[in-house]
Amino acid sequence: MRVGIDKIGLFTPNKYVDMVDLAHARNEDPNKYLIGIGQSEMSVADQTQDAVSMGINATMKYIDRIDKDKIGLLVFGTESGIDQSKSASLFVKTALKLKPEVRTFEVKEACFGLTAALMIARDFVRVHPDKTAMVIGSDIARYGIGTAGEVTQGAGSVSMLIKADPAILALNDGHSAYSEDINDFWRPNDSKLAMVDGKYSTQVYLDFFSKTFADYKKQKKLETNDFDAIIYHLPFTKMGLKANRLAVADQDEATTEKLQNSFDASKQLSRRVGNIYTASLYMSLLSLLENGNLPAGALVGLFSYGSGAMGELYSGNLVEGYEKEVNAAGDEKMLKRRQKVSVPEYEEIFNTALDDPEDNEELTSDDEKGTWYFAGTKGNIRQYKVK
Numbered sequence: 001m002r003v004g005i006d007k008i009g010l011f012t013p014n015k016y017v018d019m020v021d022l023a024h025a026r027n028e029d030p031n032k033y034l035i036g037i038g039q040s041e042m043s044v045a046d047q048t049q050d051a052v053s054m055g056i057n058a059t060m061k062y063i064d065r066i067d068k069d070k071i072g073l074l075v076f077g078t079e080s081g082i083d084q085s086k087s088a089s090l091f092v093k094t095a096l097k098l099k100p101e102v103r104t105f106e107v108k109e110a111c112f113g114l115t116a117a118l119m120i121a122r123d124f125v126r127v128h129p130d131k132t133a134m135v136i137g138s139d140i141a142r143y144g145i146g147t148a149g150e151v152t153q154g155a156g157s158v159s160m161l162i163k164a165d166p167a168i169l170a171l172n173d174g175h176s177a178y179s180e181d182i183n184d185f186w187r188p189n190d191s192k193l194a195m196v197d198g199k200y201s202t203q204v205y206l207d208f209f210s211k212t213f214a215d216y217k218k219q220k221k222l223e224t225n226d227f228d229a230i231i232y233h234l235p236f237t238k239m240g241l242k243a244n245r246l247a248v249a250d251q252d253e254a255t256t257e258k259l260q261n262s263f264d265a266s267k268q269l270s271r272r273v274g275n276i277y278t279a280s281l282y283m284s285l286l287s288l289l290e291n292g293n294l295p296a297g298a299l300v301g302l303f304s305y306g307s308g309a310m311g312e313l314y315s316g317n318l319v320e321g322y323e324k325e326v327n328a329a330g331d332e333k334m335l336k337r338r339q340k341v342s343v344p345e346y347e348e349i350f351n352t353a354l355d356d357p358e359d360n361e362e363l364t365s366d367d368e369k370g371t372w373y374f375a376g377t378k379g380n381i382r383q384y385k386v387k
């Protein structure tokens with residue numbers, strides 16, 4: 001029995017900043033952002049979008065096409081959770097009207113959270129093949145205005161349904177994991193902004209990729225050219241490009257071209273949405289599914305990285321007909337609906353969103369009808385509504 005990804009949905013908020021505008025405002029050459037960092041736009045979350053509302057919106061992309069009663073597990077991975085105690089998944093469960101028998105909780109390890117959730121879900125479905133599991137990664141990346149990391153911010157969520165005989169990606173047995181207790185990126189409990197040593201983080205990411213990729217190939221008796229694509233956690237697309245260069249360093253021209261093309265296909269959404277922490281690797285997967293033109297059976301390697309730090313490499317095979325499960329035109333429409341905001345407008349939205357509204361103040365959403373949003377707190381309890 002094969003277990004894997006059966007459905008996938010992406011959501012990103014309805015505002016963005018153009019990287020050329022940001023470069024001008026920060027007195028940088030636009031090519032530093034466009035080429036050196038590899039980002040062209042970044043989504044901006046206003047006060048009405050948080051990890052929960054974005055997670056609900058990502059799941060709404062496929063909820064009408066699944067049997068909700070079969071869901072036995074819902075795991076939510078996030079770095080930007082909305083409560084120190086209660087799981088974000090409980091708010092999602094209520095919004096989606098899932099049954100009370102669902103086991104549900106939140107997991108955390110920086111950007112690794114959704115991979116952790118996916119692995120738990122895979123094992124759950126292996127033991128309960130008649131049930132399905134839902135996993136959601138949802139984050140707002142906030143480094144701060146005028147910081148070096150500012151250009152690598154973003155906001156969004158990916159939701160996936162994991163099931164036996166999946167329709168998109170069948171996960172292979174085995175994985176290569178590597179962890180070390182280091183300080184490349186962290187966020188103290190009292191800070192809305194991440195702290196990061198970006199250069200060090202890049203080094204560790206690349207080191208963990210080299211280690212896990214070599215170990216995974218040895219473990220599974222695979223060569224680099226057996227992979228049709230290798231996709232990466234993308235805090236910014238240049239990071240993945242650097243890892244992909246390591247992957248193809250000693251390869252022939254055909255393999256290099258194949259893996260460069262598939263990487264290019266996988267980075268398209270990330271270039272426009274920015275970093276969405278836990279969900280970034282899975283936005284790369286969606287981008288590959290939509291732009292990669294890969295045949296059924298294609299072997300895809302996935303490299304997940306969470307600062308702190310945890311790396312994992314695993315693989316899956318594309319399932320016959322996977323193209324029918326994605327909606328490239330719908331995702332393009334979602335990106336096109338975004339309103340471009342100026343840098344001063346973005347700064348104001350950013351600063352306002354650092355704080356919750358006054359208790360009992362009702363927030364309204366300026367997004368499309370049908371969008372879920374954070375409507376403020378009542379008695380310090382978060383309220384979620386649909387427009």
Ligand code: COA
Nearest residue numbers: 029031032035036037148149152185196198199201235307
């Ligand atoms: N044209 C083209 N490329 C240019 C350029 C120009 N005009 N100016 C600079 N560049 C290139 C640099 O050569 C460099 O490329 P390289 O990485 O291949 O060497 C790149 O742009 C970035 O320049 P750099 O001076 O290193 O940028 P920076 O000091 O502003 O920091 C990061 C960049 C990525 C370290 C910073 O944005 C950051 O810390 N981001 C957060 C990273 C993160 O999230 N880590 C944790 C999660 S994994």
